[in-house]
Amino acid sequence: MxxxxxxxxxxxxxxxxxxxxxxxxxxxxxxxxxxxxxxxxxxQARNNYGELITPTVELPARLPLSTLSGETVAPASLRGQWLLVVVADAACDATCEKHLFLQRQLRETLGADKARLDKVWLIPDGGTPRPEVLQAIAPGQPATVLRVPREALAKWLTPASGRSLADHLYIVDPMGQWMMRVPPDPDPARLKKDIERLLRASASWDRPGR
Structure with a gap:
């Protein structure tokens, strides 16, 4: 035992x-x-080119937007799509023209994903753009051109310290959240990488069209 x-x-x-x-x-x-x-x-370490906005800033429900012909536009109509936003007075100086050209070229280089990105030009001075500028941004998918009072716009988009609104491009997500500010005089290749990363990251829930 x-x-x-x-x-x-x-x-x-x-x-x-x-x-x-x-x-x-x-x-x-x-x-x-x-x-x-x-x-x-x-x-991988975070290596975004644009400046992430934290917390994000929601598109104001009462932002007074209007078309060039004076028709009121509901801010909610901008939701449902990634937005690459240019802010510039109607006179559209050299920086404005460069931003509009870059906006168009970036969208066209996205291939099949370009239908998920809309181009928006916000005009804060109430003026009317030159016909040749409007003609230049018309080919392909025309940019959405809207007037908005400068004071009202400043409650949504803001520039970096020491800069003006017109110095940057702005990226807004499909939910209307401003989430990235592009550096002045942007590098097209690095900005494109940012946009491609955002589109990949949102591929499971974002769809083309509004």
Whole structure:
């Protein structure tokens, strides 16, 4: 017959070993997780070109928008699509022309995803753009050109410190949230990468068209 003393000793020895293995597993878990993250997940450091706006700023429900012919436009009509926004007076100086050209070219280079991005030009001075400027932005998918009082627009979009609204382009998500401000004199290639990342990240829930 086995000795009760030996059986108790064996049980205590086995229990001690399992506890030791448990402690080792707990200690090793962070190491295993870090190796898994590094070699399998391979996270990348955030390298966005544009400045992320945190928290995002919602499109005001009562933002007074109107077409060039004076018809009122509901702000909600801008939702449902990614927006690349230019802000510039109707006279459209050299910076404005460069931004409008870049806006058009970026959308065209997105290939099949270009239907998920709309071009918007907000005019805060109430003027009327030159016909040749409107003609230049008409080919392909025309930009949405809207007038909006400068004071009202400033409650939604704001420039970087020491800059004006017209110095930047602005990216707005399909829910109407302003979420990124593009640096002045932007690098087209780096800006395109930002837009492509945003479109990939939202591919599961964003669809072309409003």
């Amino acid at each position: 086995p000795s009760p003393v030996l059986s108790d000793t064996a049980r205590r020895t086995a229990s001690g070993r399992w506890k030791m293995f448990g402690v080792l597993a707990v200690c090793a878990a962070p190491v295993v997780a870090s190796y898994f993250a590094y070699f399998v997940v391979k996270p």
